[in-house]
Amino acid sequence: MTEAEDILKLHAAHTGVLDIKSDLSVNTKADLSKAYTPGVAILSKKIAADPELKNKYTISGKLVALVTDGSAVLGLGNIGPAGGLPVIEGKALLYKDLAGISAIPVAVDQVSVDEVVNTIKNISLSFAGIHLEDIAAPRCFEIEDKLKQVLDIPVYHDDQEGTAIVVLAGLINACRLTSRDLKYTKIVINGVGASGLATARLLFNLGFKNLTLVDVYGVVTPEDDRYNHYQRDLARQLGTPADLKNKKLSDVIKNQDVFIGLSDQNVMSASDVEAMNDDPIIFALANPVPEIDPDIASKAGAKVIATGSSQYPNQVNNILAFPGLFKGLLANGIKKVDFDLQFVIAKALANTVEKVSAEEIVPSVFDERVVKNVSQAVTDFSKTK
Template sequence: MDILKLHELHTGVLDIHSDLAVQNRKDLGKAYTPGVAVLSKLIADNPELKNRYTMSGKLVALISDGSAVLGLGNIGPAGGLPVIEGKALLYKDLAGINAIPLSVDQVPVDEFVSTVKNLSGSFAGIHLEDIAAPRCFEIEQKLAQELDIPVYHDDQEGTAIVVLAALMNAAKVTGKSLKSLNVVVNGVGASGLATAKLLYHAGIKKLTLVDKYGVVTPRDSRYNAYQLEMAAKLGTNPALKDGQLSDIISGQDAFIGLSDADVLTKADVRQMNQAPIIFALANPKPEINPDIAKEAGAAVIATGSSQYPNQVNNILVFPGLFRGLLAAGINHVDDDLQIVVAKALAEMVKTPTAEKIIPGVFDKGVVETVSSSLITDADRRKDKQLV
């Protein structure tokens, strides 16, 4: 296969290139010994200067244990390496960000956190990838609390940001108020839960969560603590326990699928409110075929695939996000910041239509829009603190 030949030819898709040529003894003295002794002594006395004088100030760690690789499941740390290597390539090519892929064994949460924490001094940010729920929630939460550099889980924050951006414009297309939407989120793993939390923070309160056993309700021991906490925050009626998607789809304005193929039917779409919004984001096969959804009356359709209009893909976020985080010196990726990015992406589409609610992956200016939105917001927050 061509793909195997390509990756074998280069032993992967990444290399390290030097910024300083070493062609004589003088160059050697500047790049290595004895010159680095000056740097080492300075940084030993002032550790924070490492970010100014070494690549740690511009290097992102892309970390995975391969326990939840999109479309492939738990394929292990080695199996997850091609994914994070590919993302490291995208960081460099799209945003000029240096990222290095690292695989960590599927060890207990505290051991995973300790491993990353012990390595963190070499990096300016941590990008977590393809880590299964619920451990991914705890890992990110603990790392964000213990590290003073940005910690970002692409399956959570990246997905949530792009979904919110697309939903903002889908609401405009259908003539509905974003905050008034009735929304069902089908699939409440890492992506689904993070999306629900961000939609809630953005003002969408009429949310229903559906997972493998049905509607997620408070105090249902089959679900993890993070899912139950969100169900409680939403005030989900305990009587809906065991209710299936088809039981609660009536009266919904939007379906957001981050689950499995073919779980939404034509009959389901027809039960939804007028001008239903369908985000069937499962890969490689969506929750409903877009053509079937359209036949059933869907007004706006998005998928996770490049084969159809409105591709909701994390690549719209992560390269520009880290460029902005590093440029602005932002150390935490909070909900308000995510909304800033979502609004910036949505506003790139000046006149949303059913066929265009989100920028394309290769649309000009995506990385710049995301990064500049963070820099502008950081400046705004600083000015507010000075007042």
């Protein structure tokens, strides 16, 4: 049996990887009357009088909606809402196994931004938080922004905030290892979609001074209308010179300290690494094939290398962020995942690594301390608010 056949057999045997488990046993008439009718009428009347009580007396106080339209599935692209279901089902499993969080997959048709927002808003009373997944840019930015305006529960896009948090965690330790001042480190971000833009936004809002954004047409400049307004607005805030328009990665990589790739396979060469400053840091995070082969980058002089793959050291994986994050959010009633909170979580992840080395700048996804440390960081953060 091939690996693919084995995987298909496993998921077919269980009709997926999730189930609903009851928290109460119903063995007698008394049990039934308390768990269901007529007992639930007591709950219904109290909640009708004070809707916030739903979070105390029903699953809505602990249930996360994992929402996708399948328009930007990692490594697969636009495979549709049904195609995106296995990804969010797998993440729901990770929520439960790693953090004890109940999450349910929700697939939404690829309709207009406002229709998606209204759909999620209209079902939001059932949930304590919204986790967006695999939604293409720029619609993912609009959906998240609008949901944050109309909902009073946390809204989190894993491809944005999750990636940004874990990249920053790795960057903190990589800079420690190479004796660099974080905020003055010169960084090129190649790939300014959901993940790249969110990472750049986080770094900029934390005071990073030297960021260059590169995408499919070259450097993102403020007046280049080939890019969306989110990309152009950030380039404007960064003060990116207009004369960098159409400059490619190889044109701007010279004397940079860090390359962060959230783009496509094999877009970086050994000569690009050699043109960078001493002890360059390479985050080649494209999956399944990175922007540059780690062996090639190492031979070209890279001091620290991270990828998105489990085949190499330093896997930048969002699993490090979202289970502990939501455990902390729900435990402390936090409604927003802002830049300050993202920084706190990134520091907690970075500090989880006891002995920082070129082979370990982020903790393993199997490190049992990760969820505990992240959720505790969120709790500590809540006490400052």
